[in-house]
Amino acid sequence: MPIVAAAPSHSTEVLLSLFIMLTAAKLFAEIFERLRQPAVVGEILAGVIIGPSVLGWVTPSEILHILSEIGVVFLLFNVGLETKPSTILRVGKTAFSVAVLGIAIPLAAGWALLRSRGSTHIEALFVGTSLVATSVGITARVLSAMRVLEAPASRIILGAAVIDDILGLLVLAVVASFAAGSVNYMEIATTAGLALSFTAVAAFVGAPLLKRAASHFDRLRIGHAFFVCALILCLGLSVAAAYIGIAAIIGAFLAGMALAEATEGNHTLHKQTSGVTEFLVPFFLTYIGMQLKLDVFRDQSTLFLALLLTVVAVFTKMVGCGAGAWHLGLRQASQVGVGMVPRGEVGIVVAQLGLSLGIINDSLFGVILFMAVATTLIAPPLLKLLFAPQSELH
Amino acid sequence: MPIVAAAPSHSTEVLLSLFIMLTAAKLFAEIFERLRQPAVVGEILAGVIIGPSVLGWVTPSEILHILSEIGVVFLLFNVGLETKPSTILRVGKTAFSVAVLGIAIPLAAGWALLRSRGSTHIEALFVGTSLVATSVGITARVLSAMRVLEAPASRIILGAAVIDDILGLLVLAVVASFAAGSVNYMEIATTAGLALSFTAVAAFVGAPLLKRAASHFDRLRIGHAFFVCALILCLGLSVAAAYIGIAAIIGAFLAGMALAEATEGNHTLHKQTSGVTEFLVPFFLTYIGMQLKLDVFRDQSTLFLALLLTVVAVFTKMVGCGAGAWHLGLRQASQVGVGMVPRGEVGIVVAQLGLSLGIINDSLFGVILFMAVATTLIAPPLLKLLFAPQSELH
Numbered sequence: 001m002p003i004v005a006a007a008p009s010h011s012t013e014v015l016l017s018l019f020i021m022l023t024a025a026k027l028f029a030e031i032f033e034r035l036r037q038p039a040v041v042g043e044i045l046a047g048v049i050i051g052p053s054v055l056g057w058v059t060p061s062e063i064l065h066i067l068s069e070i071g072v073v074f075l076l077f078n079v080g081l082e083t084k085p086s087t088i089l090r091v092g093k094t095a096f097s098v099a100v101l102g103i104a105i106p107l108a109a110g111w112a113l114l115r116s117r118g119s120t121h122i123e124a125l126f127v128g129t130s131l132v133a134t135s136v137g138i139t140a141r142v143l144s145a146m147r148v149l150e151a152p153a154s155r156i157i158l159g160a161a162v163i164d165d166i167l168g169l170l171v172l173a174v175v176a177s178f179a180a181g182s183v184n185y186m187e188i189a190t191t192a193g194l195a196l197s198f199t200a201v202a203a204f205v206g207a208p209l210l211k212r213a214a215s216h217f218d219r220l221r222i223g224h225a226f227f228v229c230a231l232i233l234c235l236g237l238s239v240a241a242a243y244i245g246i247a248a249i250i251g252a253f254l255a256g257m258a259l260a261e262a263t264e265g266n267h268t269l270h271k272q273t274s275g276v277t278e279f280l281v282p283f284f285l286t287y288i289g290m291q292l293k294l295d296v297f298r299d300q301s302t303l304f305l306a307l308l309l310t311v312v313a314v315f316t317k318m319v320g321c322g323a324g325a326w327h328l329g330l331r332q333a334s335q336v337g338v339g340m341v342p343r344g345e346v347g348i349v350v351a352q353l354g355l356s357l358g359i360i361n362d363s364l365f366g367v368i369l370f371m372a373v374a375t376t377l378i379a380p381p382l383l384k385l386l387f388a389p390q391s392e393l394h
Numbered sequence: 395m396p397i398v399a400a401a402p403s404h405s406t407e408v409l410l411s412l413f414i415m416l417t418a419a420k421l422f423a424e425i426f427e428r429l430r431q432p433a434v435v436g437e438i439l440a441g442v443i444i445g446p447s448v449l450g451w452v453t454p455s456e457i458l459h460i461l462s463e464i465g466v467v468f469l470l471f472n473v474g475l476e477t478k479p480s481t482i483l484r485v486g487k488t489a490f491s492v493a494v495l496g497i498a499i500p501l502a503a504g505w506a507l508l509r510s511r512g513s514t515h516i517e518a519l520f521v522g523t524s525l526v527a528t529s530v531g532i533t534a535r536v537l538s539a540m541r542v543l544e545a546p547a548s549r550i551i552l553g554a555a556v557i558d559d560i561l562g563l564l565v566l567a568v569v570a571s572f573a574a575g576s577v578n579y580m581e582i583a584t585t586a587g588l589a590l591s592f593t594a595v596a597a598f599v600g601a602p603l604l605k606r607a608a609s610h611f612d613r614l615r616i617g618h619a620f621f622v623c624a625l626i627l628c629l630g631l632s633v634a635a636a637y638i639g640i641a642a643i644i645g646a647f648l649a650g651m652a653l654a655e656a657t658e659g660n661h662t663l664h665k666q667t668s669g670v671t672e673f674l675v676p677f678f679l680t681y682i683g684m685q686l687k688l689d690v691f692r693d694q695s696t697l698f699l700a701l702l703l704t705v706v707a708v709f710t711k712m713v714g715c716g717a718g719a720w721h722l723g724l725r726q727a728s729q730v731g732v733g734m735v736p737r738g739e740v741g742i743v744v745a746q747l748g749l750s751l752g753i754i755n756d757s758l759f760g761v762i763l764f765m766a767v768a769t770t771l772i773a774p775p776l777l778k779l780l781f782a783p784q785s786e787l788h
Contacts, residue, residue: 010456010460011459011460011463011642012633012636012637012642014460014463014464015463015464015467015629015632015633015636015642016633018464018629019626019629019630019632019633022622022625022626022629023626023630026616026622026626029616030614030615030616033615033616034615039616039617062404062457063456063457063460065405066404066405066408066457069405069408069409070408070409070412073409220424221424221427221428222420222423222424222427222433223433223672224668224672227669227672228416228420228672231416231672231673232413232416232417232420235409235412235413235416236413236417238409238413239406239409239410239413242406242409243406248405248406248409268665271662271665271666271669272665272666272668272669272672273669274618274666274669275621275665275666275667275668275669275670276669276670276673278617278618278621278622278625278666279625279670
């Protein structure tokens with residue numbers, strides 16, 4: 001870190017790192033937005049450039065790691081806040097079969113690909129898991145910009161993405177606990193059971209309870225009482241999730257989901273949450289980029305695996321999700337299939353977790369990151385093509 | 395930390411600490427609000443109780459320290475956001491003489507008291523500095539609740555508090571740089587000059603520039619562009635301040651002040667900032683409490699010094715500020731004097747800085763903290779008494 005060599009104190013060094021990370025992230029986000037590419041990819045690229053692989057202005061450290069962890073907790077909390085349990089029930093059978101097929105096929109294909117190339121069982125499972133969860137944020141932004149959010153295919157995509165998120169995080173929970181210890185099927189079943197009950201309690205008990213409790217928050221004397229309670233719930237469920245053996249981010253997501261209906265239309269709370277998210281999430285995204293060792297792609301077999309995994313990622317989601325929506329006809333089925341392609345943040349969260357648990361190495365981390373970024377870049381132009389006639393009719 | 399003994403990973407431990415700190419802070423804030431006492435005192439007390447002095451649930455650590463530093467950066471940024479340079483010019487001569495006398499007399503008296511009790515020159519200067527800056531937040535909240543914010547004395551208090559903040563932070567900058575190295579008067583003059591020019595540039599160049607630039611932020615494609623730019627400015631000026639040898643918090647305050655007029659009426663930006671502040675400031679306040687070693691008050695001379703310093707703190711501000719507003723008559727002069735008594739956060743920031751620079755020891759830290767908390771508790775009932783007839787007329 002040559003730039004901070006003369007730092008007067010440790011906290012000044014950290015402030016400088018945060019300043020560089022935030023500025024670079026937002027500069028690249030702006031450039032990517034102007035190129036009509038996803039801002040999230042720009043923020044990760046900013047991390048690659050300021051990190052040890054290129055400029056070396058900021059290096060990963062314990063403190064930056066923890067700040068990025070807090071960032072991803074809030075990212076998932078925010079995703080949860082936009083996930084109403086009632087929409088899951090409304091979208092029905094089609095969304096459910098889209099989600100389930102869109103999870104099973106990529107998971108199996110990713111696992112098979114890695115096994116065929118000599119990876120261990122657990123590495124292969126982790127890479128498969130990184131193919132599971134759709135990052136619907138990118139798709140939602142494209143559909144909303146085209147004003148086709150109300151089209152039938154769009155509704156199915158958004159509904160399926162919710163189920164997909166929950167199931168994907170459950171798969172992650174099981175795989176991570178599977179990876180953490182010895183292979184104990186009883187324990188995996190317990191974790192899956194705990195994760196399922198945790199989800200069910202958050203969605204079907206927590207949500208209605210919080211909706212009724214919301215009006216009582218006004219009785220508290222402290223300022224911003226509702227927001228403060230939301231923060232406490234977010235941190236509390238994150239810690240609880242970590243202690244029962246599933247990832248902290250799952251707790252944060254469930255806290256958000258449980259609050260989604262209670263906070264609907266509460267603009268102050270959403271703005272306050274967006275303040276925290278806008279501040280902290282760039283540290284997560286740039287930190288991801290900072291961890292990427294570009295060297296790994298010098299090895300041709302790694303680069304080849306990255307390309308292969310991307311093809312598998314795109315193809316299996318299109319086939320899996322398309323099959324789930326097949327009865328709607330080829331056109332809508334392919335709209336749904338393409339809409340579910342981006343892996344983005346969620347795939348990256350899996351890669352990050354795998355790296356920090358020591359399950360996957362730098363090469364596989366690079367491969368997953370490549371796939372997540374590539375699928376995120378591929379989907380928007382395809383979506384525009386497939387939805388274009390509808391958009392013109394609008 | 396018995397409670398986190400079984401923690402699965404370091405970041406889970408940190409999340410648990412944050413959860414405990416936030417929950418305890420807000421619980422005590424609520425209790426104090428209900429007792430009609432300042433919430434900020436409740437949050438510090440929460441830290442004392444969860445910290446090593448009492449329950450030992452959370453212990454100070456490098457990471458919590460840095461999070462609390464980021465918290466105080468945002469606290470001062472928020473104070474700056476409510477400090478319009480134009481109001482300083484408007485309140486005129488009275489506010490200025492109130493501020494200057496209200497700084498000089500407590501500084502001199504605090505220094506003399508500590509010297510007379512055998513402290514070193516630099517310790518005495520630091521304790522004197524902790525008596526300097528008024529924490530107007532408490533007073534403003536009381537005056538606003540009584541609906542007398544428009545009374546002449548209230549206007550002078552608020553105007554003087556702004557000048558007082560700036561001069562107080564300048565005194566802190568000079569004393570801290572004085573403490574950091576050998577006594578080099580040239581260097582002190584340079585630091586003071588830099589601090590003054592930094593303040594002048596932020597207030598008279600930065601503020602109008604940002605006011606004009608504000609409309610151009612809309613042209614940026616990234617989401618929440620104005621808020622993101624404000625965050626970058628806050629971190630950037632904090633780092634710049636630290637590198638030119640003044641405290642990072644001064645940079646954050648100046649960033650806020652430079653943005654104050656540009657962001658007036660921008661509710662989204664204020665809510666987003668309040669989101670970050672509400673999340674991070676409790677970590678600063680509880681961390682303060684966690685550092686207090688209650689043992690120090692077992693030594694009767696320390697307890698006596700704490701009481702003595704509190705009396706000096708109250709008396710010198712009343713005399714100094716009252717003298718500055720003397721021409722308004724006894725009643726308004728005493729309203730002004732009492733309104734400037736609370737030291738609160740700003741005194742605590744000085745104590746924190748002194749402790750982390752190794753200038754003051756645990757006993758003096760305890761003494762300053764006692765004084766800051768006591769003045770904050772004393773002022774509100776006195777203010778209510780002095781403003782009561784006006785409030786009834788209203």
